Amino acid sequence: MKSTKDKSDGYLKCSFTSSRRDFLTGTARAACGMSLLGLGLGLYSEVGKTHPANTLRPPGARADEEEFLGRCVRCGLCVRACPYDCLRLAEFGEPTATGTPYFIAEEFPCYMCPDIPCVKACPTGALDPKLTDIKDARMGVARVVGTDRCLNYWFNHRCLACTTICPVRGKAITLEKEIWVKSDGTKQLRFIPTVNDEHCTGCGMCEKNCPMARYGGGAAIKVLPLSIVKREDQRYHRRFTPEEQKAIETKAKAKTL
Amino acid sequence: MWRRVVAVRDLMFTNKWLLLRRASQITIPVLFLLGPWYGIWFVKGNLASSLILDTVPLTDPFIVLQSLASGHIPETTALVGVAIVILFYVFVGGRVYCSWLCPINLVTDAAEWLRRRMNISTQWHFLKRSIRWWILVTVIVMSAITGTIVWEFVNPITMLNRGLLYGMGVTWILILAIFLFDLFIARRGWCGYLCPVGVFYGFLGRVSIVRVRAKKRHLCDDCGDCFVTCPEPHVITPALDRAEHGVGPVILSGDCTNCGRCIDVCHADVFAVSSRFHNALPQITQESAQQVADIHAGSENTIT
Numbered sequence: 309m310k311s312t313k314d315k316s317d318g319y320l321k322c323s324f325t326s327s328r329r330d331f332l333t334g335t336a337r338a339a340c341g342m343s344l345l346g347l348g349l350g351l352y353s354e355v356g357k358t359h360p361a362n363t364l365r366p367p368g369a370r371a372d373e374e375e376f377l378g379r380c381v382r383c384g385l386c387v388r389a390c391p392y393d394c395l396r397l398a399e400f401g402e403p404t405a406t407g408t409p410y411f412i413a414e415e416f417p418c419y420m421c422p423d424i425p426c427v428k429a430c431p432t433g434a435l436d437p438k439l440t441d442i443k444d445a446r447m448g449v450a451r452v453v454g455t456d457r458c459l460n461y462w463f464n465h466r467c468l469a470c471t472t473i474c475p476v477r478g479k480a481i482t483l484e485k486e487i488w489v490k491s492d493g494t495k496q497l498r499f500i501p502t503v504n505d506e507h508c509t510g511c512g513m514c515e516k517n518c519p520m521a522r523y524g525g526g527a528a529i530k531v532l533p534l535s536i537v538k539r540e541d542q543r544y545h546r547r548f549t550p551e552e553q554k555a556i557e558t559k560a561k562a563k564t565l
Numbered sequence: 566m567w568r569r570v571v572a573v574r575d576l577m578f579t580n581k582w583l584l585l586r587r588a589s590q591i592t593i594p595v596l597f598l599l600g601p602w603y604g605i606w607f608v609k610g611n612l613a614s615s616l617i618l619d620t621v622p623l624t625d626p627f628i629v630l631q632s633l634a635s636g637h638i639p640e641t642t643a644l645v646g647v648a649i650v651i652l653f654y655v656f657v658g659g660r661v662y663c664s665w666l667c668p669i670n671l672v673t674d675a676a677e678w679l680r681r682r683m684n685i686s687t688q689w690h691f692l693k694r695s696i697r698w699w700i701l702v703t704v705i706v707m708s709a710i711t712g713t714i715v716w717e718f719v720n721p722i723t724m725l726n727r728g729l730l731y732g733m734g735v736t737w738i739l740i741l742a743i744f745l746f747d748l749f750i751a752r753r754g755w756c757g758y759l760c761p762v763g764v765f766y767g768f769l770g771r772v773s774i775v776r777v778r779a780k781k782r783h784l785c786d787d788c789g790d791c792f793v794t795c796p797e798p799h800v801i802t803p804a805l806d807r808a809e810h811g812v813g814p815v816i817l818s819g820d821c822t823n824c825g826r827c828i829d830v831c832h833a834d835v836f837a838v839s840s841r842f843h844n845a846l847p848q849i850t851q852e853s854a855q856q857v858a859d860i861h862a863g864s865e866n867t868i869t
């Protein structure tokens with residue numbers, strides 16, 4: 309007669325639970341273990357929902373980070389599609405959720421390809437295929453954060469770096485004339501780079517080309533994720549068509565009523 | 566333990582399936598890397614989702630299942646990719662993913678090889694194979710609760726695969742942990758007890774066409790080599806040992822990874838690749854009965 313036990317060098321031993329108590333403790337143990345595992349996974353994924361302010365998601369990425377993480381399978385097809393190699397996948401250990409795509413504007417900004425290959429490559433819709441005009445993308449929004457070093461603020465310079473490089477030229481960022489009255493009463497004329505949120509795509513071209521990025525200790529203008537700049541109900545991953553806009557407004561109105 | 570099979574076959578054929586499997590495990594990342602390295606874009610993406618020759622999409626069904634659980638319906642491309650992948654594994658065997666594609670398999674096989682070389686005995690009875698089922702359920706439930714694809718935050722398989730293709734980070738810590746776990750704590754511990762991806766593909770394996778079959782089980786002389794090498798030894802028992810109980814010779818359990826290692830190591834050539842439809846009990850002829858008698862008489866003296 310063959311016996312499986314002899315063959316198995318021990319590890320084949322079946323463990324039949326002999327009594328009801330064994331069964332119950334076994335189940336309780338499994339349930340506890342799995343709740344712990346579940347908690348751990350849940351916590352870890354909660355932490356993963358925030359990412360550093362200098363990492364921007366590719367065009368069309370769902371503004372709701374939870375939705376993005378529920379869709380993105382971390383395949384990197386967007387990374388491979390980008391002709392400028394600006395996207396990369398977060399490596400394990402980085403503060404951005406493992407394997408999800410991002411770019412750092414100060415190093416490699418988005419070049420705003422008119423055919424948006426990254427969105428076309430995305431198999432899951434983590435990058436919204438409804439984004440068909442790259443100028444409707446909302447990857448973030450530019451802000452002059454370095455008022456201590458922007459040449460236009462302090463040195464009575466007329467720096468045109470950001471305003472001329474901007475792909476949405478003349479709309480997303482403009483120089484606005486301002487008379488600056490200092491505390492001692494003296495006046496000075498200056499030109500302030502002003503971002504018009506309605507048109508800024510958050511591509512980061514301005515940040516990359518700010519001369520201060522290389523010479524003055526970091527770009528004076530930076531693209532920030534919408535999660536930092538905007539209230540939750542104003543974070544959109546793309547500009548809506550007028551009809552969509554209207555629908556959203558009526559919905560909001562209905563809510564307040 | 567290889568003495569028995571080496572005595573009857575030359576080395577090349579002794580390791581036929583193992584070599585094929587290693588070739589597949591190495592070829593797949595290389596195919597992905599041909600693009601970034603040499604500009605030959607045969608396939609883009611990674612194991613989670615890819616695009617072959619810019620036309621055929623492939624997507625991991627387990628990841629999409631979590632995406633669905635989190636309440637998002639992916640675009641058609643991903644769904645088509647899932648359908649292709651499911652059909653493929655229903656044909657070749659669900660856990661073919663584990664033994665022929667998964668990069669972690671190289672790690673756990675290395676751990677198992679070393680464990681055997683160093684004679685480390687790992688019998689952690691606290692672990693039960695059912696744990697991985699519970700982990701699978703937990704992962705789906707947590708995906709639904711958090712609204713994200715939860716397993717991908719920690720999945721060492723895609724992490725290692727991505728690491729090779731896009732950049733490793735500190736993935737190696739996780740890989741080392743799995744290696745040590747398999748080496749010192751539980752035999753084939755990660756794949757056999759914990760990994761929910763294997764369980765998921767095991768579901769597909771339950772209906773898959775290509776299966777290993779203990780074709781000449783009457784020639785088995787109980788040497789035990791197949792049990793020692795098989796990553797999921799419990800799957801062999803019914804097909805090999807239960808002929809008296811009317812159980813057919815095909816290994817039907819979804820846990821079988823179709824790695825083919827049992828075919829390699831059996832000196833009596835008991836196993837062969839076959840299909841689930843060849844599960845009828847074989848007729849015992851005069852000749853085969855004689856063969857059995859010979860084998861069992863011989864085994865007493867020659868095999869120790």
Ligand code: SF4
Nearest residue numbers: 390418419420421426
């Ligand atoms: S729009 Fe072009 S440059 Fe920008 S991330 Fe996509 S592929 Fe890259």
Ligand code: SF4
Nearest residue numbers: 380381383384386430
């Ligand atoms: S292509 Fe889509 S699913 Fe794949 S990594 Fe990029 S955003 Fe995620």
Ligand code: SF4
Nearest residue numbers: 474508509511512514
């Ligand atoms: S990020 Fe800068 S360059 Fe890009 S659209 Fe906005 S203002 Fe223009």
